[in-house]
Amino acid sequence: MPVTLADVNEALQAAGLTPRGAFNPRPEDGVPEPAAGRPAMTLVLTGNAGPAMWAAFSAARDPAVELLDDWSRDVLEPLARSFGALALFPFQKPHLPFQRWAQKAEACHASPLGMFIHPDHGLWHGYRGALALAERLALPPADSRPRxxxxxxxxxxxxxxxxxxxxxxxxxxxxxxxxxxxxxxxxxxxxxxxxxxxxxxxxxxxxxxxxxxxxxxxxxxxxxxxxxxxxxxx
Ligand code: B12
Ligand code: SF4
Ligand code: SF4
Structure with a gap:
């Protein structure tokens, strides 16, 4: 059975992450190749909006001493492998243009603060990673709500x-x-x-x-x- 966006989003939610939209990248979007010679045809973003991620992280790790970035890597890398995808992170260096990607994936817009604003979540959301897939998944129409x-x-x-x-x-x-x-x-x-x-x-x-x-x-x-x-x- 070919992978669908619903499959990926379901797995993300089961891991405590909130799906943050997806898009079919073009070369100028700068999405790394999921495998040598195979360009990314779909990028699925994930992160936090609402309480789910904090609940999952703070249940699995001690926030007083453990890093959210480590938890993100530990959760997303195996999940990406299960879909034959490459896991990408907002904290990896050189920095990847997560906010530019967010604008393509969801109704996210630059606020005067630099942080991005979303019509439902306001400024209270973030990104924990993205999955780059070589398959072109069918995606819903873009959410074009205004800033x-x-x-x-x-x-x-x-x-x-x-x-x-x-x-x-x-x-x-x-x-x-x-x-x-x-x-x-x-x-x-x-x-x-x-x-x-x-x-x-x-x-x-x-x-x-x-x-x-x-x-x-x-x-x-x-x-x-x-x-x-x-x-x-x-
Ligand atoms: C470097 C960085 C910073 C730096 C420098 C920002 C700067 N002036 O350049 C510092 C350390 C200051 C910073 C601070 C914060 N950041 Co910051 N940061 C980043 C990071 C890692 C890289 C940005 C980048 O250079 N990208 C590379 C370019 C090529 O990508 P781009 O998408 O085209 O770039 C856009 C951004 O750079 C944006 N931008 C430019 N200046 C600033 C300044 C701020 C404060 C923000 C948030 C964005 C922003 O505009 C660009 C065009 O769209 C991103 C993660 C990422 N990979 O994008 C997070 C990120 C932008 N930060 C984020 C956040 C939440 C914060 C903080 C609020 C952290 C906190 N306390 O929770 C603080 C602000 C402090 C506060 N008052 O609360 C979130 C924003 C989520 C959202 N809602 O948009 C991101 C996406 C990380 C994430 N995991 O979600 N950040
Ligand atoms: S909606 Fe929020 S982020 Fe945008 S200008 Fe008003 S106070 Fe600032
Ligand atoms: S956290 Fe926000 S309000 Fe507080 S000093 Fe920094 S920029 Fe100003």
Whole structure:
């Protein structure tokens, strides 16, 4: 029986991951070949939107000491092999253009913060990996819902950061990473550290998809740790 998108999505969900759309790539999309001489004909994205991924990760691993990236690799690599696919990750280097791919796979759009916004999940979603298949799977029509930011004249996300880390007109390129990291590393940053980025929380979209404090704190600690490691706090 040929593989279908429903088969792949079912396996992802069983592993605690949320299917995040799929598309049939072109060479300019830069999707690595699943096997030598066999170009990727389908890319299936996966990640988190809603509580499923955090529930699966925190049940399988101790979030106080274990890395989400390690769990993602351990879950996705065998799953990819079972479909003859290549597993790709947002954290692998050189960085793969996951956000460009997301725009082709789902109704995802760049927000003024750089993070992508989705009509259902707002800013509260992410990517844990993708499966590149040499087979061309039949896909549903693209979801062409518009960017929520176009109907948001006040743009509260841009004036809520206590250190003004995001500038109007930004596309992520104007995100002042050192200012953000220094704030998070100070007592005044306790609110962002415990509940997640205040600018992200100001967005009215996808409120029900907001990360719970346990997950929000986990991501913020991982972010601050990585900033310490790359010298952003020096
Ligand atoms: C490098 C990186 C960062 C860097 C630098 C960003 C920069 N200014 O360049 C730093 C470390 C600062 C960063 C921070 C964060 N990031 Co980041 N980051 C990445 C990473 C690994 C690579 C981006 C890249 O260079 N891609 C290569 C280019 C060629 O791909 P692209 O798709 O064409 O590039 C797009 C992005 O670079 C985007 N972009 C540009 N600048 C920025 C800045 C920010 C903050 C973001 C989120 C995106 C963004 O615009 C490009 C055009 O579409 C991606 C994963 C990935 N592989 O894409 C995650 C990713 C973009 N980050 C993500 C997130 C969630 C964050 C954080 C919110 C982490 C957190 N706390 O949870 C923080 C923001 C801190 C905060 N205030 O909360 C998510 C975004 C999910 C979404 N909803 O869109 C991604 C996709 C990772 C994931 N696993 O889902 N990030
Ligand atoms: S607050 Fe408005 S402009 Fe900012 S991300 Fe949310 S919908 Fe977009
Ligand atoms: S985490 Fe806090 S300091 Fe950093 S950008 Fe978001 S609101 Fe600003």
């Amino acid at each position: 929520p930011c176009d109907e948001c004249p006040d743009r509260p996300c841009l004036n809520t950061c206590p250190v003004g880390a995001f500038r109007a007109g930004g596309d992520g390129a104007s995100y002042d990473v050192p200012a953000c990291a220094r704030h998070l590393d100070s007592p005044a940053g306790a609110d962002c550290m415990a509940l997640g980025c205040r600018a992200r929380r100001a967005c009215p979209e996808g409120r029900t998809a907001r990360y719970q404090p346990e997950q929000a704190g986990f991501h913020m600690r991982a972010f601050l740790k990585s900033r310490r490691a790359d010298g952003s706090l020096d």
